[in-house]
Amino acid sequence: MRVAETFTSRQGEGKLTGVESFFVRTSGCNLRCWFCDTPYASWNPVGESHSIDSLVQQAVQSGCRHVVLTGGEPLLPESCVALTQQFAATGLHLTVETAGTIFRDIAYDLLSLSPKLAASVPDASDHPRWNELHERRRMPIDTMRRLIEVSKAFQVKFVVDSRDEFDEVDEVVRLLQVEPDDVWIMPQGSTNESLDAAASWLTPWAHSQGYRYCDRMQIRWYGNRRGT
Ligand SMILES: C[S@@+](CC[C@H](N)C(=O)[O-])C[C@H]1O[C@@H](n2cnc3c(N)ncnc32)[C@H](O)[C@@H]1O
Ligand SMILES: Nc1nc2[nH]cc(C(=O)O)c2c(=O)[nH]1
Ligand code: SF4
Numbered sequence: 001m002r003v004a005e006t007f008t009s010r011q012g013e014g015k016l017t018g019v020e021s022f023f024v025r026t027s028g029c030n031l032r033c034w035f036c037d038t039p040y041a042s043w044n045p046v047g048e049s050h051s052i053d054s055l056v057q058q059a060v061q062s063g064c065r066h067v068v069l070t071g072g073e074p075l076l077p078e079s080c081v082a083l084t085q086q087f088a089a090t091g092l093h094l095t096v097e098t099a100g101t102i103f104r105d106i107a108y109d110l111l112s113l114s115p116k117l118a119a120s121v122p123d124a125s126d127h128p129r130w131n132e133l134h135e136r137r138r139m140p141i142d143t144m145r146r147l148i149e150v151s152k153a154f155q156v157k158f159v160v161d162s163r164d165e166f167d168e169v170d171e172v173v174r175l176l177q178v179e180p181d182d183v184w185i186m187p188q189g190s191t192n193e194s195l196d197a198a199a200s201w202l203t204p205w206a207h208s209q210g211y212r213y214c215d216r217m218q219i220r221w222y223g224n225r226r227g228t
């Protein structure tokens, strides 16, 4: 499996915020969000091939009780099925961070689903091919429903960049048939300043809809740095 990085950090997003975790970031993605904060795992994927055994061994040796499998898109390589089976055998708690465009019937403890809204599409004149592919792939509601159905627990995280996306979030929540308190609203941004600016208009709306607000704590703790 091609891996961009592994590291120990604290979970910065969602219901396990603050929990020390071992992260495995796979390299490669089937989408191309213009705002992707890990372009080294999507737009310009880096990384060597790692065996499943070595990834599981590293996770166990990290001493963390929680593992986060992220990317890139961790459900893209077929080997993610065997990797998650091996993680399950260790008894470590596994979160999978995914945009939810690919179905895999795999074992994990928490599905962290981040559906990509229309405004995530890359610019059509700069990236015509990815503009078209991204738009076609980004929102397969049935696939996301199946991922939720086979999960033990889940959270849905939306990245919001402007007020224009509010109605679309509500519509996707309706189509996914999830409860508002399973939904986390995250500001688009990778600096303290952008997070602060977004919080003032985004938090009141999130709470008015019964959604949870998700400040991206890893940016506050470490800055937008690789390996954190
Ligand atoms: C890099 S993605 C990897 C997993 C998967 N590809 C996905 O998008 O869910 C990890 C998380 O970061 C979020 N994310 C990426 N870029 C972001 C940005 N500029 N601002 C806020 N969240 C961002 C994604 O929505 C996702 O929840
Ligand atoms: N600390 C920290 N928490 C995270 N939660 C989700 C992340 C991701 O990139 O998927 C992430 C990350 O990259 N770092
Ligand atoms: S789906 Fe995730 S990894 Fe892929 S481009 Fe979007 S934010 Fe980046």
Ligand SMILES: [Mg+2]
Pocket: 037, 038
């Ligand atoms: Mg991240």
